[in-house]
Amino acid sequence: MNLRLPLTSLRCASMVTLSGCVLLSAFAQAEDAIESVSLEAVRVLAGDGFERRDTRWRGQIPTGEARTHKVFLYKQNEYCFLLADAGRLEGVKFAIYNSKGELIDAGTFHRADRTLRGLHLRPPTSGVYYIRIVNDDNATASVALTYCFR
Amino acid sequence: MWISREIWLRVSLLSRRERKTHLCKFLARGAQDRYAKPNGVGLLAWICTVIALTTAVPQYATAQESTPDWLTPELVGTGLTLPSIPEVFRAVAKESNPRWRQFYRTARPPRGSGDRQHSAFGLGVQLCEALLAAEARDSQQLRNTMQDIRDSFTFLGLADRLDARQPAIFAFAEDQNWGALRLEFDALALEVAEALGRQSDADLAFLLKQGIWMRCLEICAEVSVISGKPTGIGDAEIYGSIVSAINELPAETARQPVFKDLKAETERLRRRWAESQDTLPASIEATREKVTNLIDRILQPPHEKG
Numbered sequence: 001m002n003l004r005l006p007l008t009s010l011r012c013a014s015m016v017t018l019s020g021c022v023l024l025s026a027f028a029q030a031e032d033a034i035e036s037v038s039l040e041a042v043r044v045l046a047g048d049g050f051e052r053r054d055t056r057w058r059g060q061i062p063t064g065e066a067r068t069h070k071v072f073l074y075k076q077n078e079y080c081f082l083l084a085d086a087g088r089l090e091g092v093k094f095a096i097y098n099s100k101g102e103l104i105d106a107g108t109f110h111r112a113d114r115t116l117r118g119l120h121l122r123p124p125t126s127g128v129y130y131i132r133i134v135n136d137d138n139a140t141a142s143v144a145l146t147y148c149f150r
Numbered sequence: 151m152w153i154s155r156e157i158w159l160r161v162s163l164l165s166r167r168e169r170k171t172h173l174c175k176f177l178a179r180g181a182q183d184r185y186a187k188p189n190g191v192g193l194l195a196w197i198c199t200v201i202a203l204t205t206a207v208p209q210y211a212t213a214q215e216s217t218p219d220w221l222t223p224e225l226v227g228t229g230l231t232l233p234s235i236p237e238v239f240r241a242v243a244k245e246s247n248p249r250w251r252q253f254y255r256t257a258r259p260p261r262g263s264g265d266r267q268h269s270a271f272g273l274g275v276q277l278c279e280a281l282l283a284a285e286a287r288d289s290q291q292l293r294n295t296m297q298d299i300r301d302s303f304t305f306l307g308l309a310d311r312l313d314a315r316q317p318a319i320f321a322f323a324e325d326q327n328w329g330a331l332r333l334e335f336d337a338l339a340l341e342v343a344e345a346l347g348r349q350s351d352a353d354l355a356f357l358l359k360q361g362i363w364m365r366c367l368e369i370c371a372e373v374s375v376i377s378g379k380p381t382g383i384g385d386a387e388i389y390g391s392i393v394s395a396i397n398e399l400p401a402e403t404a405r406q407p408v409f410k411d412l413k414a415e416t417e418r419l420r421r422r423w424a425e426s427q428d429t430l431p432a433s434i435e436a437t438r439e440k441v442t443n444l445i446d447r448i449l450q451p452p453h454e455k456g
Contacts, residue, residue, distance in 0.1 A: 076240070
């Protein structure tokens with residue numbers, strides 16, 4: 001089964017970009033900026049079908065370490081995971097694994113400036129999946145993770 | 151032999167901590183009984199039970215600790231683990247295409263009960279009700295629900311949190327911008343839970359989240375009863391996550407009746423769905439009944455509780 005689905009429209013791409021802006025602004029701790037960008041994202045996304053979760057994880061990953069997030073996904077839904085990386089580090093990677101620890105798909109850059117990575121998934125089954133973020137770079141990574149669904 | 155099998159099955163459903171507790175109690179009781187009236191059959195049963203308690207593979211642990219070994223050390227606990235309610239509703243809508251309006255909760259939560267735990271859980275139920283109204287694209291129902299939500303916010307001393315978001319909520323409802331509205335409620339629930347946590351009301355924050363989840367499960371169960379498909383309620387992992395969260399609460403909090411009740415019912419549902427494949431209609435109906443009764447019990451005003 002080919003799980004690597006292309007992002008299907010410009011609107012979807014704009015959703016990714018705008019949601020990514022929300023994530024990136026989180027680093028600055030500028031809550032007003034997050035709120036305004038978030039509302040702007042919602043306005044642009046209206047009618048598109050993708051919705052962003054307000055919950056996001058922010059954290060630091062030292063060199064050579066990884067962080068894994070357990071998520072529960074429904075096979076009826078379509079997901080777009082977003083990883084923002086303030087340091088634009090080449091060595092930061094993220095991927096999704098199934099409940100047995102088998103690789104399903106890996107994230108790719110969605111912006112030329114390397115600040116935002118995306119991963120689009122239509123889960124084959126409902127259940128537990130793992131999002132793994134690895135920092136193979138020489139510097140500590142400051143990252144934020146969230147996802148959208150439709 | 152059937153006694154041993156029965157013991158094995160029961161024990162396999164216990165968590166590791168529960169098995170330790172049962173083993174200690176059983177050893178103590180067994181020692182007392184054998185001193186009191188020694189007999190061969192009793193001794194054999196006692197030995198079988200001890201073996202079962204020490205060697206049975208716990209199904210609960212298997213379900214909860216199924217994270218692959220190589221990922222376990224890196225695992226971080228986040229709010230992303232459980233899906234958001236709109237996410238659940240989206241999956242249910244695609245599976246069963248329900249008429250959401252028929253699932254509105256007719257019983258309104260009693261006001262001014264003077265019990266903060268009761269109000270926090272009730273607020274969670276109401277927030278989920280607002281999300282249901284958003285799914286049904288029903289502005290009027292949303293306005294009605296907002297009245298109850300405001301009462302609960304005021305009672306919990308959090309009215310300012312709602313004041314900041316209410317204009318946007320009403321504006322989104324007016325514009326029929328339901329996606330933005332759902333996000334706003336998601337953000338509101340998160341903000342309130344964090345605010346409660348910061349003011350040393352972690353128990354209230356937890357009950358708020360459980361109120362949202364239990365009402366969501368009740369709605370999904372009602373949809374499932376009609377469709378005959380267990381959409382949104384048949385995932386043992388979801389119940390397991392809730393039970394795990396209760397297990398992580400401070401012991402003093404977890405001993406309170408409302409938390410014990412929540413844990414017991416959620417654990418029963420987890421077991422039922424972990425085992426049940428052949429009895430789907432019965433499990434769906436049982437889930438609806440158990441969740442509805444649980445919500446009613448918790449929302450019952452303290453002076454009416456026995």
